[in-house]
Amino acid sequence: MITKLSHTSFFVSDQDKAYDFYVNKLGFKVNTDAMMENGFRWLTVTPPEQPDLEIVLFPASGQNGFDEEVNKALRFLLEKGVMGAGAFYTSDCRATYEELKAKGVQFKSEPKEQFYGVEAIITDGCGNWFSMTQPKQGF
């Protein structure tokens, strides 16, 4: 029986920029930040209240095991913003929106009432965008 998701990857156009976004702006914790012998940087972060889910911030370039053709395609998809979406939960979408806006985070949409709660769309500046949702009770 599978019980949990422990690791997932976000491809990012720039690991330093991604570090700044997820750690300094969103307040995620760094789990591992280690440099391999071949120059590959294994960088994982965890959401503040979900320490057992490691998000791998994977570079879409350099020594990542893919050839240049694949990396070029990845960067193209990141630039187009079509790499797939995800959803983060927040205890209060409007307050978090104001906080992140003050920190310079870019949004694709402001907080709006949805059937399942209050939701804003956030971008990480590295090619990915997410729903930031305050779920309604029962969701």
Next chain:
Amino acid sequence: MSLTNDIYQRIASAKIFIDQNYHESIDLNEISQKTFLSRYHFHRLFTKIYRRTPHQYVTRKRLEKAKDLLAENKTVTDVCNEVGFESIGSFSVLFKKEIGSAPTHYRNAAWLKKQEQKHHPKKFIPHCFIQMHRIGK
């Protein structure tokens, strides 16, 4: 009760202020004045939004920072002072109660893990990633 954008902005700016000054003595009157709210209303709104009282939030912030500093192998005394606790005794008791182990014990374990991650990072990477991305080859 729905709040205005202006109120959200004021409470969010208070949270940012706490995040930047958690190691100082945080005075509820001072913060509530910055938000142009009464102490009572500020406390009520902050607690409603962040599901912790301002005091609980500051304490949690200090403990989280203490975990980071202990993982850097700093002494318990230095960490206690750096994050804004006034007495090592109360810091140690609270740390153990909230985090589950004494600061010294936590530091030793976290430091060891950090060293292991630094010198043998592949031990911490699921093999599917190593295989797919030829990590370390």
